[in-house]
Amino acid sequence: MIIATRTRSDNKIHSLVLAELEWTPEIDASEVEVEVEAGVVTLSGEVGDYFEYLAASRAMRRVHGIAGVQNRLTVLPRSARWVTDTDIGRVAERVLTWSANIPGTVRSRVEGGCVTLTGQVDWHFQREAAERAVENIRGVHTVRNEVTLIPRPVSEEAAERIRSALFRDPQVDAGRISVSVVGNTAVLTGYVKSLMEKTQAGEAAWSSPDVTTIDNRLDVRPY
Template sequence: MSPAPSISSDHDIQAAVQDELSWTPEVDSAGIGVAVDDGTVSLSGEVDKYSTRLAATRAALRVRGVTAVVDDLSIHPNATQSVSETDIAKAVEHALTWASNIPNTVKAKIDNHNVTLQGEVIWDFQRQAAKRAVEHLRGVNSVANTITITARPSAPDAEHRITQALVRNAQLDATAIEATVSGNTVTLTGTVRSWAEKHQAELAAWGSPHVTEVNNQITIRL
């Protein structure tokens, strides 16, 4: 088996991101420009719908060496002309109502094909589920997630329990990550090898029943 190619420069990262976009079935890479500056990828151009825009961003974040993605993609205006805001509102309400992991405290506001999610939930996974439920609906240009987490009491052992969760996670090198808790806020610092690991550490922290905010300051080691 031949070894995986190394990615050591912005030019290498740019080529790898372009290849990953071409490899992603839901993305038409022909209309997407890729620029890289010190590991930060900027995507530009037009796509046909919001879900394609999300898929392009996620594809770029999968590439080794990428530290962040700036999404400058726009939605082609012809993609939303046949869908009214009333249609979008009905589709959003239906999606939120029928998802079993989204409480009825979540509401949505639609303005010019842009959806703003509002309300309060107990867990972050419910907040993320609400966003996933509506971001692929036809006619949606963007989703702003302003849902908040219900206030909860702090706990003296929250920091220890989060650290243990990081240690248990097979996708992480917990020795390179530090969790510091102040009240209901946990701050993650340290280094990881990819954006996926950084995201995984954040998910582990959100599992704490005493956390309402995660400040993810982990850096990606190239």
């Protein structure tokens, strides 16, 4: 469904988004509506599962020119097989227990097809691993990741260490990014050329042993 856009740039982005959705085999693009305003893409409509919902978000990171994304897709399972919260919870407990990169401190609860993860871990990658472990379970509509990182002492060189990591990353133009660390929070400011670069900068900062929160304020300036 094509919705009128306000500028030539938005019209171009709209066409690119439609093409990328059609190109992505995990998505039924016919069910997705796209609106673009000032470079911000809004996705709406219905998808068959949470995996498809996430695939749509990932697809947007691959499109040049997008300044932001609002994913308002609704998960409406198309499978005739009924899956209860109890079924989902049983599978979630199993995959969390058997995943080698997820600590035993992570717990899950399920309500209305929404899986909520709780607990504390040492590293962000462990929190991400827990989310990935449950997001593809049949019947899941959404995942709420409330797992937190265990607070730790902050090095005086915390900001400089993150800057160094950004400069090492070939996918990030670190010269346009400023880093400050307040308490256990790393704040990224400046600008990048794509959503993919913004995400990558955040991932690099998450590897710091000094922070438990990332405040990614990077602006996306595609042109």
